[in-house]
Amino acid sequence: MTLPRMTRHTALTAIFAIVALALAILAGRALIAQVSGDRGIAAIASSTDIDVGGIEVDVTADNAYAAREKGWKQAIQDAWKKLKGPAISQGQLESLVSAVVIEREELGPKRYIATLGVSFDRARAGAILGRGGQAARSAPMLLIPVTISAGTETVYEVRNPWQRAWAEYQPGGSRVDYVRPSGANGDSLLVTFGQTTRRSRTWWRNILDQFGASDVLMAVADLRYRWPGGPVDGTFTARYGPDNTYLDSFTMSARNPAELQAMLNKAVRRFNTIYEKALADGQIKPDPTLNLGTPQLDPAVQQLINLGRNAEAQARARAAAEAAAAQAAQAGEPTGGETLPVQTPAIVSSFVVQFATPNAGAVDATIAAVRATPGVRGAATSSLAIGGTSVMSVSYGGSLSELAAALKARGFTVRQGGNALAISR
Incomplete structure (x- = not known):
């Protein structure tokens, strides 16, 4: 049985609509998948404590708890030696500790093997170490950790x-003020490896503004697995700025994937040393090309431009005054030593005049011509819009209609409405 043509057309339309709807649903799910899922690690809250990490201990005692306590005390002493602190009692030394961080530990019946970190309170330990003052820190730097x-x-x-x-x-x-995104939600779309290869300052400024940063640091970890479950070799490269400037690099190795995280933790501290040295050497400094604010001219150049504009406006005003005097002479107005009749002082009123300003030269030319109009006592811009319509306030000894007539005599096209005028050439 053959369906009528209209029926076939309706059926095809319905099929296409269903397919389009299905594609839209799949596209929406794909977009959601790009910003959802198991991603995002929030950075821990930072403090100003003096941190010493990577302290390895291997001690034995009568039981597991005694071995751990002995190991922690040894780690505190070793961390203090790394800071080159003076000799003090164990009790005084422990009073300076704000935290002991367990990076890795193995606890046996009578043995304790661990890699620990020790944090000393800066206010108390800094006074003994002679580091009570906080060194100047860098501007906020967006940190992008790249894994290859x-x-x-x-x-x-x-x-x-x-x-x-x-x-x-x-x-x-650290002297470096790191800005570390969590990587959740839209961070994975905004901060990507492709962004590190871009040179556009506009792109970078948009990204940095999202995180309140002034510049960017790239920490690249190139990891190579020799074989599954075997050693992992890492080549680490520190880069800086929108131009991906090379700072330094180094290599580290882990015996197996289980030790990979410990190796990466050490690499992070090594990166911080590189960035602090670059900051001290002046390699990390504010990039003026990332400032997208209004460009500032050299003051001397700006002064020359202003002098030129003033001279041009004065020349136009003199020419307008001479032309007005010539017209008055032709009309038979009294000049020279003739006695002028006593005139009643005109009432000076202030009127709003709109005028087109395609460029800065049009602003100066229009204001000069209005000021040279007979009866005008003064004119000043109250709103300036280069490339649009600006507004000036004109003091005139007469009515609005008289001001409109005077401006028409100066060659302006005048439109009057309410208590304002709009003029153009």
Whole structure:
């Protein structure tokens, strides 16, 4: 049985509508998938404590708890030695500690093996170490942790150990003010590896404004797995700025994937040392090309421009005055030593005049011509819009209609409405 042509057309239309609806639903799901999922690691709250990490201890005692306590005391002493602190009693030393961070630990019946970090209170320890004053810090720097593995560049697309290492890093004592995005929601779309290769200052300014940063740091970790479950070699590169400027690089290795996170944590501290040195050497400094504000001319150049505009306006005003005097002479108005009749002083009123200003020269020319109009006592811009319509306030000894007639005599096209005029050439 053959369907009528109209029926076939209706059926095809319905099929196309269903397909379009299905594609729209799938596209929406794909877009949601790009910003959802298991991603995002919030950075820990930073403090100003003096942190010393990577302290390795291996001690034995009568039981597990005694071994852990002994290991922590040894870690505190070793951390103090790393800071080159003076000799003080164990009790006084422990009173300076604000936290002991467990990076890795193995606890046996009588043995304690661990890698620990020790945080000393800056106010108390700084007085003993002679570092009570806080060194000047950098401007807020957006930190982008890039992982390269198996030919894929990753930032926040999925959770990864390199992002975790930076999120868990405690930068309170660093001179570098790190801005570390969590990577959740739209961060994975906004901050990508492709962004690090862009040079557009407009693109970068938009990104930096989203996170309240002034510039950008790129920490690149190129990880190579020798074989599954085997050693992991890492090549780490520190870069800076929208031009992806190279600062320094180094290599580290982990014996197996289980030790990868510990290696990355050490690499983060190494990066901080590189960035602090670059800051001290003046390599990390504000990039003026990232400032998209109104460009500022050199004061000397701006003064020359202003002098030229003033001279041009004065020349136009003199020419207008001479032309007005010539017209008055032709009309038989009294000049020279003739006795002028006593005139009643005109009432000076202020009127609003709109005028087109396609460029700065049009502003000066229009104001000069209005000021030279007979009866005008003064004219000044009250609203300036280059490329649009500006507004001036005109003091005139007469009525609005008389001002309109005077401006028409000066060659202006005048439109009158209410208590204002609009003029153009």
